[in-house]
Amino acid sequence: MRLNELCDLYALKKARKRIGRGIGSGRGKTAGRGVKGQKSRSGVSIHGFEGGQMPIYRRLPKRGFNNIFAKSFSIVSLGRVQAAIESGKLDSKEIVTGELLRLSGVIRRVKDGVRLLSDGELKTKVIFNISGASKTAVVKVEKLGGSVSFLSSEV
Numbered sequence: 001m002r003l004n005e006l007c008d009l010y011a012l013k014k015a016r017k018r019i020g021r022g023i024g025s026g027r028g029k030t031a032g033r034g035v036k037g038q039k040s041r042s043g044v045s046i047h048g049f050e051g052g053q054m055p056i057y058r059r060l061p062k063r064g065f066n067n068i069f070a071k072s073f074s075i076v077s078l079g080r081v082q083a084a085i086e087s088g089k090l091d092s093k094e095i096v097t098g099e100l101l102r103l104s105g106v107i108r109r110v111k112d113g114v115r116l117l118s119d120g121e122l123k124t125k126v127i128f129n130i131s132g133a134s135k136t137a138v139v140k141v142e143k144l145g146g147s148v149s150f151l152s153s154e155v
Contacts (some may be wrong), residue, residue, distance in 0.1 A: 071112040074098070076130075078137060079120015080106055092124045098131065113151065116141075 020031035033040040048055050081101075084090040089104040098114040101107045107114065113131025118140055125145040133141075138148045 073113050073115040073131060074101075074107045074109065074111045075115055075117055076101060076107060077117050077119035078122040078140060081116075081126065082120060082122050082124070085124055085126070092126050095127045095129050097129050116148065122146075 017027060018025060019027045020029075022028040030040065038044050038046065048057060050056070081090065081096070084101075084104055084106045085092050089106065090096065090100070094100065098107075098110040101114060102110055116128060116130055116133035116137045118134050118136035122140055122144060126141060127146055128141065128148045129151065130148070131151050133148050133150075141148050
């Protein structure tokens, strides 16, 4: 690449379309919306309208429900905790909490708490103080001399 080969990007030089600015512009009068009718007006939203036919979301039966009280946990596997310890992000001598996992970059956010799962292999003794854990994760941690304590009664 040489100085004489440099040029502006085409997209940067191209002017934006000015819609509805007279018939001479080619995008005037109806401004590309066609002619008359509900869709040619502003503020129209008729998503799911099927021309008078019963819409599919009303034809199909309702299924299940959404529990508004359900807790959303951040999931952490034993393998990710071990990788963080090996890379120096986590100190195995400290008590591992949800906030410590967030600060070390193992999880993005704590949500309603942190739940420990048994995926992967843990090689060091670690003490956890978190919201929940699977039974196999607790067994794996305790086998190495560590412990898992819970913040609340829910597991």
